Amino acid sequence: MKVIIAGSYQTRFGELWERSLLSLLMEAGQGAMKDAGVQASEIDLVVVGNKLGGRISEQDHLGALMADKLRVKGRGIRVEAACASGGIAVHQAVQAIKTGEAETVLVLGGEKMTDKNNGVVGAALMGAASEEERRTGLSFVGLYALMARAYMEKFGARRRDLAKVAVKNHKQASLNPKAQFPREITEEMALKAIMVAEPLGLFDCSPISDGAAGLVVRGVKTKKAGKREVEILASEIATDSLGLNERESLLEIKATKEAAGRAYVSAGVGPEEIDIMEVHDCFTIAEILALEDLGFCKKGEGFKGIDKPVNLSGGLKACGHPVGATGVKQMVELTHHLRREAGERQADKADMGLAHNVGGTGGTAVVHILKGSI
Amino acid sequence: MKVIIAGSYQTRFGELWERSLLSLLMEAGQGAMKDAGVQASEIDLVVVGNKLGGRISEQDHLGALMADKLRVKGRGIRVEAACASGGIAVHQAVQAIKTGEAETVLVLGGEKMTDKNNGVVGAALMGAASEEERRTGLSFVGLYALMARAYMEKFGARRRDLAKVAVKNHKQASLNPKAQFPREITEEMALKAIMVAEPLGLFDCSPISDGAAGLVVRGVKTKKAGKREVEILASEIATDSLGLNERESLLEIKATKEAAGRAYVSAGVGPEEIDIMEVHDCFTIAEILALEDLGFCKKGEGFKGIDKPVNLSGGLKACGHPVGATGVKQMVELTHHLRREAGERQADKADMGLAHNVGGTGGTAVVHILKGSI
Numbered sequence: 001m002k003v004i005i006a007g008s009y010q011t012r013f014g015e016l017w018e019r020s021l022l023s024l025l026m027e028a029g030q031g032a033m034k035d036a037g038v039q040a041s042e043i044d045l046v047v048v049g050n051k052l053g054g055r056i057s058e059q060d061h062l063g064a065l066m067a068d069k070l071r072v073k074g075r076g077i078r079v080e081a082a083c084a085s086g087g088i089a090v091h092q093a094v095q096a097i098k099t100g101e102a103e104t105v106l107v108l109g110g111e112k113m114t115d116k117n118n119g120v121v122g123a124a125l126m127g128a129a130s131e132e133e134r135r136t137g138l139s140f141v142g143l144y145a146l147m148a149r150a151y152m153e154k155f156g157a158r159r160r161d162l163a164k165v166a167v168k169n170h171k172q173a174s175l176n177p178k179a180q181f182p183r184e185i186t187e188e189m190a191l192k193a194i195m196v197a198e199p200l201g202l203f204d205c206s207p208i209s210d211g212a213a214g215l216v217v218r219g220v221k222t223k224k225a226g227k228r229e230v231e232i233l234a235s236e237i238a239t240d241s242l243g244l245n246e247r248e249s250l251l252e253i254k255a256t257k258e259a260a261g262r263a264y265v266s267a268g269v270g271p272e273e274i275d276i277m278e279v280h281d282c283f284t285i286a287e288i289l290a291l292e293d294l295g296f297c298k299k300g301e302g303f304k305g306i307d308k309p310v311n312l313s314g315g316l317k318a319c320g321h322p323v324g325a326t327g328v329k330q331m332v333e334l335t336h337h338l339r340r341e342a343g344e345r346q347a348d349k350a351d352m353g354l355a356h357n358v359g360g361t362g363g364t365a366v367v368h369i370l371k372g373s374i
Numbered sequence: 375m376k377v378i379i380a381g382s383y384q385t386r387f388g389e390l391w392e393r394s395l396l397s398l399l400m401e402a403g404q405g406a407m408k409d410a411g412v413q414a415s416e417i418d419l420v421v422v423g424n425k426l427g428g429r430i431s432e433q434d435h436l437g438a439l440m441a442d443k444l445r446v447k448g449r450g451i452r453v454e455a456a457c458a459s460g461g462i463a464v465h466q467a468v469q470a471i472k473t474g475e476a477e478t479v480l481v482l483g484g485e486k487m488t489d490k491n492n493g494v495v496g497a498a499l500m501g502a503a504s505e506e507e508r509r510t511g512l513s514f515v516g517l518y519a520l521m522a523r524a525y526m527e528k529f530g531a532r533r534r535d536l537a538k539v540a541v542k543n544h545k546q547a548s549l550n551p552k553a554q555f556p557r558e559i560t561e562e563m564a565l566k567a568i569m570v571a572e573p574l575g576l577f578d579c580s581p582i583s584d585g586a587a588g589l590v591v592r593g594v595k596t597k598k599a600g601k602r603e604v605e606i607l608a609s610e611i612a613t614d615s616l617g618l619n620e621r622e623s624l625l626e627i628k629a630t631k632e633a634a635g636r637a638y639v640s641a642g643v644g645p646e647e648i649d650i651m652e653v654h655d656c657f658t659i660a661e662i663l664a665l666e667d668l669g670f671c672k673k674g675e676g677f678k679g680i681d682k683p684v685n686l687s688g689g690l691k692a693c694g695h696p697v698g699a700t701g702v703k704q705m706v707e708l709t710h711h712l713r714r715e716a717g718e719r720q721a722d723k724a725d726m727g728l729a730h731n732v733g734g735t736g737g738t739a740v741v742h743i744l745k746g747s748i
Contacts, residue, residue: 051428051434052428053501054425054426054428054429054498055428055429058497058500058501058508059501059505060425060454060456060501061454061455061501061502061616061733061734061737063454063455063738064613064614064616064629064733064734064737064738065504065616065737067613068613068614068615068616068620068737075611075612075613075738076613077453077466077611078453078454078455079452079453080434080435080436080437080452080454081435081438081451081452082435088451092451092466095470095473096469098473099469099472099473123432126432127427127428127432127433127434127435128435130439131396131432131433134432237449237451238449239437239438239441239450240438241438241442242435242438242442246442359435359438360435360438363438363442364435364437
């Protein structure tokens with residue numbers, strides 16, 4: 001049996017003042033089911049990835065809520081692993097199909113972040129970090145700034161190298177009508193922007209976003225004739241300490257290396273066979289670390305960029321980062337390309353894709369490998 | 375392959391001012407591993423059931439946190455389904471074993487509720503309910519009071535019948551050194567206590583509690599000689615609308631009926647073969663509804679009680695209800711009895727047990743059936 005992505009959908013990402021968490025998740029669920037051509041009566045299980053529903057929208061218990069509101073046949077659960085909640089939701093869906101608990105699973109990832117002020121949201125996001133980091137007064141950007149500084153000192157990368165990541169991702173977002181910031185920036189704009197936590201300036205940081213994404217994931221024995229099929233070849237998770245202070249190195253994310261290593265083995269492919277990827281660029285430094293930890297270049301060389309397309313959606317940086325949605329949206333983007341339906345931003349070669357989703361500063365990492373075929 | 379409970383542990387439940395969420399989960403994890411005689415290096419996966427960590431203890435991302443802090447070999451995830459978070463965690467553990475993702479899983483359920491004032495906790499708990507119910511100003515006890523009132527009017531039950539449930543469960547708790555209220559009460563005490571939401575008085579309500587519980591769940595091919603084995607014969611979940619206003623009836627919890635129906639089929643046993651049970655008595659009326667919806671008596675007769683032992687631990691009512699811990703703790707209690715290790719409160723006949731865990735007012739229900747054998 002193969003596990004395929006039968007349908008996918010992304011809402012617009014942005015500061016969506018007129019939308020609620022529920023309405024975003026509804027749109028994603030209905031959109032994914034419509035894209036898959038499946039009825040609610042065919043859905044055995046809904047898995048919702050969400051981090052902040054309880055703290056920001058007063059709503060927990062999202063698994064049952066979405067199974068009910070979408071009137072699906074089956075039941076619902078919610079999973080949470082900070083910013084990797086979406087990736088974990090996809091992983092749990094794949095697991096449920098493998099046990100036979102479900103044949104068709106609707107995966108939803110969503111977040112409504114703009115309904116509270118930045119202080120509340122910033123504090124809530126630090127729930128992904130360790131108690132020691134919170135007590136120290138560190139913010140998320142502060143944590144990644146520590147990683148960036150260590151990296152720059154060790155490997156000689158400059159702020160301009162970080163800015164290149166932002167410029168690239170904004171350029172991609174300019175081709176993406178669902179993106180929060182669908183416009184280009186220049187290196188000079190990035191370098192002159194206000195500093196958030198040195199060396200990370202405004203354009204090194206992904207934004208606070210609202211949005212949702214959905215996938216219909218299905219176990220199938222035979223391929224449907226005539227339609228491009230997207231198969232999930234590997235779905236792997238790994239976890240590590242939440243706190244940077246407990247890591248052996250600030251120069252890598254060990255959970256990414258571990259999840260990727262297992263994913264390559266279970267898919268039977270290596271990084272050289274991956275055509276496109278969506279990686280977790282919550283900050284520009286994170287994309288650079290990801291390229292290295294995923295095996296696309298040597299340690300210390302990620303800041304020079306690679307030849308393959310990375311974050312065609314615009315990434316978390318410019319498409320936006322509604323935390324629970326991100327891991328699901330990455331797979332929606334890959335699916336568009338693997339099906340040759342990505343429009344203006346379609347990758348030339350797109351037969352094998354990789355999605356990489358991180359929780360916190362690397363407490364959790366999820367890697368999926370997808371294959372498209374006719 | 376069978377899925378067995380290899381080890382179990384419950385912390386004391388109560389207002390544990392000197393304890394943190396992390397320390398409670400650590401105690402439960404270490405206790406369960408010690409009871410199972412397994413090392414952290416043998417644990418492939420940690421599944422944490424928790425509802426309020428983010429809102430009350432500022433800590434999300436509990437899966438990775440506990441996998442790291444307990445130094446287990448594998449990885450961790452967190453699941454949330456309101457007060458059924460613990461039951462869902464056990465269910466996910468069973469699923470992971472069935473797919474072969476894990477051989478040995480540590481399940482943790484825990485909650486630290488007393489670190490915020492009652493207003494904050496009450497509001498946080500309402501995250502399990504629907505938006506309409508929150509806007510109406512209903513509290514959780516208010517929701518169950520609506521169900522109690524409908525039940526009493528329809529079937530002629532009196533407040534004294536509800537009080538009998540509380541008296542029974544306090545009597546059991548008086549035999550349980552881990553219980554939050556290890557002391558007996560009388561019907562008169564219950565009837566004279568302050569009213570919380572008519573017809574539910576103080577003693578009709580489970581308390582705000584801190585506590586945690588842990589299980590080591592394992593896939594095995596052959597039984598270990600000489601030790602009583604506890605097998606998970608069935609693990610089923612069902613979901614329904616979060617809001618009472620969308621239900622066909624206030625007189626039953628449909629998700630309980632559905633999960634129980636499937637559990638009896640998959641275990642190949644009926645209610646008549648169940649010797650002992652732990653049911654979700656967040657309010658006295660909930661235990662009465664559970665007896666009916668689980669098939670132990672006819673609709674409208676649950677308030678007369680049944681002949682089998684129910685909530686030998688003291689139930690949520692008197693043992694306490696740290697929400698994420700409850701579904702796990704129910705299975706810890708059953709395991710004690712099925713192994714003949716329940717001490718003073720050991721059930722005379724205990725070969726088959728049932729655990730019933732509810733999220734919200736029935737948005738989620740989880741039913742497990744356990745079998746003990748020599």
